[in-house]
Amino acid sequence: MQAGNPRGFFITFEGLDGSGKSTQLRRLSARLEAEGYAMTVTRQPGGTRIGDRIRTLLLDSRTENLAPKAELGLMFSDRAQAISEIIEPALAAGHVILCDRFTDSTEAYQGGGRELGSELVLRLHAAICGGLQPDLTILLLPDLARSLARARRRNQRTASQETDENRFEREEDPFYQRVWDAYRQIAIREPQRVVAIEGDAGIDEIHQQIVDVVLKRLADHDARGQNGNAQS
Numbered sequence: 001m002q003a004g005n006p007r008g009f010f011i012t013f014e015g016l017d018g019s020g021k022s023t024q025l026r027r028l029s030a031r032l033e034a035e036g037y038a039m040t041v042t043r044q045p046g047g048t049r050i051g052d053r054i055r056t057l058l059l060d061s062r063t064e065n066l067a068p069k070a071e072l073g074l075m076f077s078d079r080a081q082a083i084s085e086i087i088e089p090a091l092a093a094g095h096v097i098l099c100d101r102f103t104d105s106t107e108a109y110q111g112g113g114r115e116l117g118s119e120l121v122l123r124l125h126a127a128i129c130g131g132l133q134p135d136l137t138i139l140l141l142p143d144l145a146r147s148l149a150r151a152r153r154r155n156q157r158t159a160s161q162e163t164d165e166n167r168f169e170r171e172e173d174p175f176y177q178r179v180w181d182a183y184r185q186i187a188i189r190e191p192q193r194v195v196a197i198e199g200d201a202g203i204d205e206i207h208q209q210i211v212d213v214v215l216k217r218l219a220d221h222d223a224r225g226q227n228g229n230a231q232s
Helices: 021-035 049-059 068-092 103-113 118-128 144-158 173-189 203-231
Strands: 009-014 039-043 096-100 136-141 194-198
Touching (some): 009 021, 009 203, 021 096, 021 203, 039 068, 103 118, 136 173, 136 203, 144 173, 194 203
Parallel strands (some): 009 096, 009 136, 039 096
16 A cells, blocks of 8 residues: 655556557556555546547547647647646655556657657657656557457447547558557567566456556555655
8 A cells, every 4th residue: 555655656558449458447446446545547638628629639530631740749738738737746646647648659659650750759758748757657569450450349339429539540550550569669668667468368367467567566666655754
């Protein structure tokens, strides 16, 4: 259980739509609440009033001819608002933050998928986000073809609903291969922060893997906080 640490712990979930990340985030949130952690759960794009308006523009399939750099700028506008309004206050309050997507998504989708490159994304991250990085990133990388099939089946079910968030899912397979490859490169580049769970294990098995990793990291984080408090 969290005890006396002045700064919270920032966890992000990453992966393609259809990877199961949102399901796993919800299950982890319930487990951590049961463990007694103070929680803040959010998503990107969205999570704030301004961010939800940006999300609608970015994800609605009726949004046409959006230039890749304009898309990139909107992603970071949403992120800057979320950091100011949600993430930094929650960290200051000592919460565990679970965020569905962060800059890794931008590097994968806009840097990789849109072929803008990682360098531009990381420069913007440093400038706009002050270099804020998650303490831990859970990256789900199941089989690409299966992820796309799941995402597209879901989008067919929701296509007639009032909320249409299918713009990215209309991209062709090569776009998603570039996204998947970019995610893989991020995991290779930052193995301490990014825990990649590959393959198509069952929901319960993946959940247990995530719980094992997260509880260990949180215990280490809490112990460091207690040691720091004892020394101050």
